[in-house]
Amino acid sequence: MKKLTRAHLLGAFTPEVRNLISSRCQGLVLNLCSGSWDFGITVDKVMPADIKADVSQLPFKDEVADTIIFDPPYSRKFKKYYGAYYADRRKVFREVMRVLKPGGLLIFCHYFIPQQRIWTLEEVYMIVNRPWEHVRALSFQRKQKTLCDIYSDEKGGDDGKGQ
Structure with a gap:
């Protein structure tokens, strides 16, 4: 097996970014799309x-x-x-919303910050690893609504005012 180094991993988090992320993680942590980085290990190790x-x-x-x-x-x-690309972003975000507890924290890194009614944005950091890489936004967002609230909103359900 070929050993991976930081130079091989496009967009790999620096130790400072990994420490920032690790400091905010609590309870049951799911690291989706983690590739070769597993929560709590260094980026140059390939772990199952x-x-x-x-x-x-x-x-x-x-x-x-x-x-x-x-x-x-x-x-x-x-x-x-x-070896992967998530084309159906809506389906993926529905899964993230489904699995995350109300009050749970979404730590999201991408070129955009999700704008959905169920999130409260707590912090945003801009990440630049190398001059030739795109700047990415690392956002920390808190889930505010339950699944019942989300589905009720989608179906035009009761707005909680009893009318």
């Missing part, structure tokens, strides 16, 4: 995953995770490097 699953069909019950780290592949070009 505890659970391997399709990010759009997670094998977990509803509202079980306290923290979700989500650093997905950014575009189709990353499929060449990582």
Whole structure:
């Protein structure tokens, strides 16, 4: 097996970013799309995953995770490097919302910050690893609504005012 180094991992987190993320993680932590980085280890080690699953069909019950780290592949070009690309973003975010507890923390790294009514944005950091890489936003967002609230909103259900 070829040993991976930081130079091989596009968009790999620096030790400072990993420490920042680790400091915010509590309870049951799911690291989705973790690639070769496993929560709590250095980026140049290749470790087997505890659970391997399709990010759009997670094998977990509803509202079980306290923290979700989500650093997905950014575009189709990353499929060449990582072997995966999440094309159906809505389906993936529905899974993230389904699995994360109300009050749970989503740590999301991408070129954009999700704008959904169920999240409260707590912090945002801009990440620049190398001059030739895109700047990414690392956002810390708290889930505010339950699954029942989300589904009720989608179906035009009761707004809680009793009317």
